Amino acid sequence: MIKSRFCKQCGAKIMGEENTCPNCKASLPAIKTAGPAKKANLILILGILSILTSFVPVVGIILAVIAINISNSNDDIVKSNSRAKAGKILAAIGLPLSIVGSAFVILRLSVGDIPAWANSTYAKLVKWAQGIPSDFENNFIAEKRYLYITKGLLTTFEVTIFAALLGIVLGVIAALIRSSYDTLKDELKNGFGKFFFKILNGLTGIYLTVIRGTPIVVQLMISYFVIFISSNNKVIVAILAFGFNSGAYVAEIIRSGIVSVDKGQFEAGRSLGFGYVRTMVFIIIPQAFKTVLPALANEFIVLIKETSVSGYIGLQELTKGGDIIRSRTYSAFMPLIAVALIYLVIVLFFSKLVSMLERRLKNSER
Numbered sequence: 001m002i003k004s005r006f007c008k009q010c011g012a013k014i015m016g017e018e019n020t021c022p023n024c025k026a027s028l029p030a031i032k033t034a035g036p037a038k039k040a041n042l043i044l045i046l047g048i049l050s051i052l053t054s055f056v057p058v059v060g061i062i063l064a065v066i067a068i069n070i071s072n073s074n075d076d077i078v079k080s081n082s083r084a085k086a087g088k089i090l091a092a093i094g095l096p097l098s099i100v101g102s103a104f105v106i107l108r109l110s111v112g113d114i115p116a117w118a119n120s121t122y123a124k125l126v127k128w129a130q131g132i133p134s135d136f137e138n139n140f141i142a143e144k145r146y147l148y149i150t151k152g153l154l155t156t157f158e159v160t161i162f163a164a165l166l167g168i169v170l171g172v173i174a175a176l177i178r179s180s181y182d183t184l185k186d187e188l189k190n191g192f193g194k195f196f197f198k199i200l201n202g203l204t205g206i207y208l209t210v211i212r213g214t215p216i217v218v219q220l221m222i223s224y225f226v227i228f229i230s231s232n233n234k235v236i237v238a239i240l241a242f243g244f245n246s247g248a249y250v251a252e253i254i255r256s257g258i259v260s261v262d263k264g265q266f267e268a269g270r271s272l273g274f275g276y277v278r279t280m281v282f283i284i285i286p287q288a289f290k291t292v293l294p295a296l297a298n299e300f301i302v303l304i305k306e307t308s309v310s311g312y313i314g315l316q317e318l319t320k321g322g323d324i325i326r327s328r329t330y331s332a333f334m335p336l337i338a339v340a341l342i343y344l345v346i347v348l349f350f351s352k353l354v355s356m357l358e359r360r361l362k363n364s365e366r
Contacts, residue, residue: 036074040084043071047090050098055105060098067091103129139334145325149338152321159238159317160304166243167303168296171250176280177204178251179258183266184276204251211248217309219245224313234315238307246303253295257288290361297354301347308343318342 046067054060071088140146181201185194211219223241224234231237261284269279311320322339326332 040081043087047087050094054098055101064091064095148321152318156318163242167246170247174251175254257292
């Protein structure tokens with residue numbers, strides 16, 4: 001942050017990095033910045049203090065975070081100065097040490113040890129922290145309740161994978177119908193073929209409009225309580241519901257990929273003697289898939305999170321497993337936070353894969 005300066009000639013206050021006053025054009029005093037040695041000493045001092053205060057709740061964590069932030073914003077100083085490098089290493093050691101030390105101190109305190117000046121919020125926080133081990137045991141270890149989470153996670157993956165495969169099949173078919181009709185409607189002769197193609201395109205349009213225009217929860221409940229009312233296999237019903245829902249979005253993703261392929265590719269296929277179908281299969285669709293692959297991967301990530309509403313039909317997936325634990329222990333925090341963290345880890349993992357896939361696709365284009 002640049003400090004304000006004053007022009008000695010006209011007295012104007014200058015906030016920018018200008019070397020001359022914009023009013024009187026007089027020279028301004030140089031901007032004073034902290035030298036590399038001072039920053040290196042500051043990083044070293046903060047790193048040492050973060051370790052020394054690691055058993056003082058929160059203080060050591062704050063000092064370590066400040067030291068790491070300063071060192072990250074001054075990489076050139078850290079690389080060239082041994083004191084700054086040592087301070088960054090000490091802060092990196094002090095941060096986990098301070099977290100563990102703070103937790104240890106809080107858990108060792110009893111409510112009676114809290115000073116008189118401490119407010120009730122702090123007392124409740126200490127009491128809650130002391131109850132974490134027993135809450136963990138009650139929610140996950142007792143009666144093997146962790147099995148609700150593990151079985152629910154397997155069900156979530158089962159529904160997601162098969163629904164994604166079904167969605168891709170339906171999406172490809174719908175995208176081919178829509179794009180082919182737009183391309184061939186002027187070339188087809190009037191007759192049964194064109195009429196049938198028009199009916200298919202109309203039905204596909206209705207499918208996309210209805211599925212994309214209604215909530216997935218409503219579609220799931222209609223599938224289970226209306227369409228498949230005689231079926232007791234909730235997993236199959238969920239796969240069909242999520243598959244048909246995903247197919248509508250996949251169709252638009254693939255259609256956009258087909259549209260993005262240059263029209264000259266169609267002409268190139270026909271010059272090789274390929275018909276429309278062979279051109280689509282061997283030339284257009286492979287290029288379109290390469291374009292939309294990251295978007296399809298993101299659709300898979302969205303589908304994983306959407307399966308969390310399967311509990312509306314009584315399917316025990318990941319979220320429902322956490323809710324069952326909550327209903328047994330009357331403790332909502334621990335099981336629901338665990339479910340949220342599992343979803344977060346899954347999404348981060350697949351998001352990382354998607355970013356790696358995008359980088360590889362960009363490199364292959366070069």
